[in-house]
Amino acid sequence: MSHSVRIGVPASTSNLGAGFDCVGVAVDRWLNVTARIDSGLRGVRISRSGTLAALAIDDADDKLVAGFRVACRRGRRDVPEGIAFDATSTIPVGRGLGSSASATLAGALAANALLGLGLTERAIALACAEVEGHPDNVVPSLFGGARLALTGADGALLIAPLHVHESLALVFAIPDFAVETVHARSVLPATVTHRTATRAAALGASLVQGLATAHEGLLSAALDDVLHVPFRRALVEGYDAVARAARRAGAFGATLSGSGSTVLAIAPTERADAVGAQMVATWKAVKVNAESLVNPSSVAGATVSSDTNRPRASSPFNDSDPLKSAGRVRDAGITL
Numbered sequence: 001m002s003h004s005v006r007i008g009v010p011a012s013t014s015n016l017g018a019g020f021d022c023v024g025v026a027v028d029r030w031l032n033v034t035a036r037i038d039s040g041l042r043g044v045r046i047s048r049s050g051t052l053a054a055l056a057i058d059d060a061d062d063k064l065v066a067g068f069r070v071a072c073r074r075g076r077r078d079v080p081e082g083i084a085f086d087a088t089s090t091i092p093v094g095r096g097l098g099s100s101a102s103a104t105l106a107g108a109l110a111a112n113a114l115l116g117l118g119l120t121e122r123a124i125a126l127a128c129a130e131v132e133g134h135p136d137n138v139v140p141s142l143f144g145g146a147r148l149a150l151t152g153a154d155g156a157l158l159i160a161p162l163h164v165h166e167s168l169a170l171v172f173a174i175p176d177f178a179v180e181t182v183h184a185r186s187v188l189p190a191t192v193t194h195r196t197a198t199r200a201a202a203l204g205a206s207l208v209q210g211l212a213t214a215h216e217g218l219l220s221a222a223l224d225d226v227l228h229v230p231f232r233r234a235l236v237e238g239y240d241a242v243a244r245a246a247r248r249a250g251a252f253g254a255t256l257s258g259s260g261s262t263v264l265a266i267a268p269t270e271r272a273d274a275v276g277a278q279m280v281a282t283w284k285a286v287k288v289n290a291e292s293l294v295n296p297s298s299v300a301g302a303t304v305s306s307d308t309n310r311p312r313a314s315s316p317f318n319d320s321d322p323l324k325s326a327g328r329v330r331d332a333g334i335t336l
Contacts, residue, residue: 004036005113007106008303010144011091012098013170013264014136016211017223017255018203023162024098024136025146025170026299031089031102033064035110041082050088051099063100063131067107070127075117085110094178096258101137104128105302113304125149126157135159137258144301146211165214169272170295171265172257173242173279175288179235184259187231200227211266216252219266223253236260242282249278 011027038045046059059065064085072079087106091099105128112119119127125142129135135149139159146162192200203222210218233239236256242263246254250271257264267275276292283290 003114004034004307005110006303006305006307007031007033007035007109007113009033009102009106009109009141010299010301011102012137012140013096013172013257013262014098014134014140015225015228015256015258016207016264016266017225017229017253018200018207018227019136019148019222020200020204020225020227021134021136022150022204023146023148023207024140025164025295026140026144026301027097027170027172028293028296028299029089029091029097031087031091031099031106033088033106033110034086035064035068035107035114036084037080037114038082038084041084043081044083044085046085046087048087050090051092052087052089055093062107063103064107064110066131067104067109067128068111069107070104070131071108071111071117071119071124072115074119074123074127075112075115077115077117080115092174092178092262094180094261095174096179096256096260096262097172097174098137098141098258100181101128101132102141104131105138105141109302109304113306122157122159125159129157140301142302145298148208162208163212164297165212166297167214167269168211169267169269169297171246171251171267171272171276171279172262172293172295173246173265173276173283173290174262174293175236175238175283175290177237177261177288179232179260181259184232184235187235188228189231192227196226200225210252214268219252223255223266225255228259229256232256232259236263238283238286238288239263241286242279245278245282246275249275251275254279 009031011029014024044059128138139149140147148160206218207222243254246265251265251267254265272294280290
């Protein structure tokens with residue numbers, strides 16, 4: 001097969017304070033990849049531009065390749081001898097905006113389309129979540145919008161949309177330094193007290209209801225996380241000052257986007273620009289360059305298109321995929 005496919009995958013923010021490892025929202029920064037099978041190649045060739053230009057890793061170790069390989073395993077197909085990727089991105093790397101998950105997902109979607117694997121979206125979500133270790137970035141990047149994703153009692157991946165009130169804005173302050181996800185995971189405690197777990201459960205419920213209703217008190221509480229932010233805040237220079245600046249400018253609260261370094265605030269839409277400006281200014285005061293981003297109310301999920309003229313379905317996914325029928329991935333009774 002010599003045709004190519006074009007994949008677009010949005011960034012994502014995860015956790016949103018109390019939604020640790022289970023809540024995520026698609027973000028309007030994009031990874032765009034053109035992938036093709038190249039019989040003249042032996043191995044993988046990746047051309048990188050945009051925020052990926054400075055990425056210093058071997059092509060074989062790129063998450064694009066990890067995603068491609070896991071999709072081939074799920075589809076019971078060998079990985080082709082030669083694969084070429086042209087990748088450009090506006091997603092900052094190592095900033096808590098899901099750049100790794102976007103790449104894994106792009107690779108899996110490319111394999112599914114190029115090789116006709118017939119995997120459903122939900123099967124791909126499960127495979128990529130297993131590569132990433134958690135589903136809260138993969139799921140919103142694939143389906144778009146705000147999503148809840150967790151493993152059910154039977155091991156199935158449960159996915160449900162979350163409503164975000166139209167009066168709310170997600171405001172990001174993205175600094176010019178990275179936080180390594182592996183290191184950010186390593187600082188988390190292995191256990192917490194029952195009291196902390198009880199508080200975390202209450203804050204998780206507050207987050208879902210606060211997003212749906214724009215309730216100031218619930219959002220303020222939910223963004224004051226007890227499971228991960230207390231242990232990670234020291235990794236982000238100026239975090240406390242930036243979060244305070246967001247609240248002073250009118251945000252309901254602020255927290256880490258993913259494991260950082262980006263700080264996310266939730267604010268009334270009419271205060272969004274002011275909140276972003278104050279967060280950036282606060283970092284500038286300690287000689288950290290940063291940029292702000294006000295996310296659109298809803299960002300679409302990943303896209304797949306092909307330059308081939310041969311007939312194809314409107315979607316590269318097959319709803320009869322055995323992984324879906326086996327019950328490994330479910331949409332919690334809600335049509336996605």
